[in-house]
Amino acid sequence: DAKTTQPNSMESNEEEPVHLPCNHSTISGTDYIHWYRQLPSQGPEYVIHGLTSNVNNRMASLAIAEDRKSSTLILHRATLRDAAVYYCILRPRFLGQNFVFGPGTRLSVLP
């Protein structure tokens, strides 16, 4: 499974944008980039995913580097509820492959 590298922790102030980086230098051309987050005392939840183009949804934006060796999850205005562990995952496009979670980035949001 291709690996991802994320910072262990990050801090942000409430109502400011947050950029969570992920390096995946060994990504293959058929790997999707997925982001999940885990709020305290809950199971992980899906945030966003993409292949090559930048993606936006109601929760966040995903910016993918042109060479696809890195990506950034963008929370446009952090709230206290966004404090969580964020996981960047590579998932091969074709069937039979599983989601492999690393330790993720613990995001703290300061009021």
Added chain:
Amino acid sequence: DADVTQTPRNRITKTGKRIMLECSQTKGHDRMYWYRQDPGLGLRLIYYSFDVKDINKGEISDGYSVSRQAQAKFSLSLESAIPNQTALYFCATSLGGTENEKLFFGSGTQLSVL
């Protein structure tokens, strides 16, 4: 009601006991998974099932077994519990066969083995 329900939410047991954790889902998904989470670590895959007749080992299956009783039910058993199996256990489901496949998790079962 939760789409993915795990029971029990918490369990304390003794070394050597047989334990079963249960997971049921109302999402109609064909794929189900059991993950384990230890403090400060990511989730590690124990077993997964892509349909009722399919069972596959994950990266840490030793000491565990599973049963897929129906499309909606996937149970995890610890045949003889040991203290290092103390962890938070998550069940997840996904709808296979699509490039937009996403995981949906239950709320977890905290297991303590004394």
